[in-house]
Amino acid sequence: MDRNRISNNKYSISSFSYKIKTTIDYYFTIPSPGPEVLLKEKASKFFGYTFPIKNEDDLKTNLALLKKKHKNAGHFCYAFQLGIENSYFRVNDDGEPSNSAGLPIYGQIQASKTTNIFIVVVRYFGGTKLGVGGLIQAYKKTAKLAIEGSSIVKRPITRSLLLIFPYSELNTIMRILKKHSLKIVQKQMEEECNFKIEVLRSDLDLIFNLFSKLNKITCKKPA
Numbered sequence: 001m002d003r004n005r006i007s008n009n010k011y012s013i014s015s016f017s018y019k020i021k022t023t024i025d026y027y028f029t030i031p032s033p034g035p036e037v038l039l040k041e042k043a044s045k046f047f048g049y050t051f052p053i054k055n056e057d058d059l060k061t062n063l064a065l066l067k068k069k070h071k072n073a074g075h076f077c078y079a080f081q082l083g084i085e086n087s088y089f090r091v092n093d094d095g096e097p098s099n100s101a102g103l104p105i106y107g108q109i110q111a112s113k114t115t116n117i118f119i120v121v122v123r124y125f126g127g128t129k130l131g132v133g134g135l136i137q138a139y140k141k142t143a144k145l146a147i148e149g150s151s152i153v154k155r156p157i158t159r160s161l162l163l164i165f166p167y168s169e170l171n172t173i174m175r176i177l178k179k180h181s182l183k184i185v186q187k188q189m190e191e192e193c194n195f196k197i198e199v200l201r202s203d204l205d206l207i208f209n210l211f212s213k214l215n216k217i218t219c220k221k222p223a
Contacts, residue, residue, distance in 0.1 A: 025200045026154050027084050029116045033062075034150030039142045043126025046138050047073075048146030051118040053080060059118050066120055073122045077101035077139060080118040081109050084157060096123075096139075100132050104140035112147045119143050159204045160185070163195040163211060164218040172214070180207065196222075 034050035047070065051062045059080055067076060074095070079102050081089040089109070091102025105119050121142045130138060165173060170193060177184065177197065186196035199207045204221075211219035 025157050025202050027157060028112070028114045028152050028154055030114065030150045031153050032151065034146055037142065037145040037149055039138060039145060041126075041134065041138045042128040042130060044128070044130065044138070045124040045126065046142040047122040047124075048142040049120045049122070050146045050150045051120075053082065053116055053118045055082070062118060063120065066122060070122045070124075072124070074125045075101070075123040076120060077105060077123065078118065078120040079103070079106035079109055079143075081106070081115045084115060087115050096135055097132050100135040101139045104136045105143040107140060108143035108147055111144075112152065114147070114152060119146055121146075156198075157201045158198040159201050160222050161197050161199055161204070161208060161211070162220040162222055163193075163197060164220070165193055165195075166216055167191055167193055169193075169214075169216050173217070176210070180210075182207065 030050055030052045032052060037048040039046040039048070049062075049066060051058070053059055053062070059078075063076060063078070067073075070076075077092060077094045077096055079089060079091040081087055089106055091106045093099070093101045101121065105121055109115075109117055109119060121139050123138075163173060167190070173193075173195065176182075180203075183198045184195055185198050186194075188194040208219055208221065211217055
């Protein structure tokens with residue numbers, strides 16, 4: 001089963017609809033793939049993997065690599081979430097009973113509060129049926145082990161501001177940037193200087209107003 005995303009930042013599971021919207025200044029993700037984990041359940045083997053992703057092409061690339069590695073596996077079940085402030089997800093049971101694999105995996109993404117993450121659980125059938133309840137627990141545990149083995153990092157949600165000012169005001173600008181711990185991401189130093197700075201989302205209006213009140217300095221919010 002592959003549940004496709006629904007537009008307007010909403011998704012649907014059965015009769016329920018949800019919105020995923022971030023209202024804080026930070027988000028959590030993984031910076032690199034986690035180590036392979038293995039869960040054995042009644043002779044079935046469940047291999048778990050986590051990958052950082054920026055788009056769905058990354059998902060396809062990583063899934064293709066796993067299918068090449070596990071040529072004899074019966075199922076490649078997965079879940080992913082993409083986006084920071086307005087995110088979406090997809091789950092795939094890959095032939096397992098409906099809702100027995102993808103959703104339990106996605107539940108662990110929710111529990112870890114991570115995004116831009118792709119989790120795959122590869123199953124080799126061991127000859128004994130686990131039942132829907134057993135499958136749910138096996139996929140959930142494997143996904144949990146995969147996330148626990150991964151490095152999770154906290155990253156800021158930022159906005160950009162453009163500062164335009166004469167070189168004579170450079171010291172003033174640098175003093176303010178240092179005081180408020182603001183990062184310069186791009187700069188052009190001439191008689192007229194151009195700085196692009198990063199600001200925490202919740203501080204955007206405060207910093208914008210601060211610079212806008214200064215003489216000889218133009219502050220703009222990029223379109």
